[in-house]
Amino acid sequence: MISKRIVLHFPRDLVSEPTISRLVKKYDLECNILRANITPRQVGIMVLGLKGGNKQYKDAIVYLKSLNITVQPLSQDVTWNEDLCTDCGACVTICPTEALTKDPNTQKVRFDKDACIGCELCIPACPMGAMEVHF
Ligand code: SF4
Ligand code: SF4
Structure with a gap:
């Protein structure tokens, strides 16, 4: 299966x-x-x-x-630009699959591509334009 x-x-x-x-x-x-x-x-x-x-x-x-x-x-379609990311966490609270999470020790954001379902909720939520969808 x-x-x-x-x-x-x-x-x-x-x-x-x-x-x-x-x-x-x-x-x-x-x-x-x-x-x-x-x-x-x-x-x-x-x-x-x-x-x-x-x-x-x-x-x-x-x-x-x-x-x-x-x-x-x-x-492959949703990408996270780490250089633009300020670790504000706005995307973390909105992501339904925990593809975006915060490291509890460093408070740095991490992106797990395998968990991403491409819902695009994080795209408008990010003030820095760090999340992008590519078609
Ligand atoms: S596209 Fe959806 S599932 Fe993927 S990281 Fe953004 S909010 Fe999470
Ligand atoms: S919303 Fe954008 S700037 Fe804020 S943590 Fe997420 S990717 Fe980084």
Whole structure:
């Protein structure tokens, strides 16, 4: 069993296609759309949680890539710029997954990319612009 969060970049010609429902039927995966920005005839972006068998997951990724959909792991998309960070802690209180935490000894902020779900709550919360999302 595998559980992953991925970011899909859809090419223009696929935006109107029911790609995700085909994915569910074809590979028996549990799909959870975490975020989507898809406009007809425009390039689309979707953050997707996928759960299911290892082989089915790998086959589904091959299928998505065969359609010219770019697949990225979610954790690549949100970055923390340590140089800009003043350790104010505003993002720590807002982060729902504790991807951003404060070291209790040093009071320095730490970012755990693996725990980040890309919800973007920290982006407007940061007064220094230290949290960035990249698509
Ligand atoms: S994007 Fe969401 S989960 Fe990731 S660090 Fe920011 S607040 Fe936390
Ligand atoms: S809100 Fe910005 S400046 Fe404050 S601790 Fe978080 S990343 Fe650092």
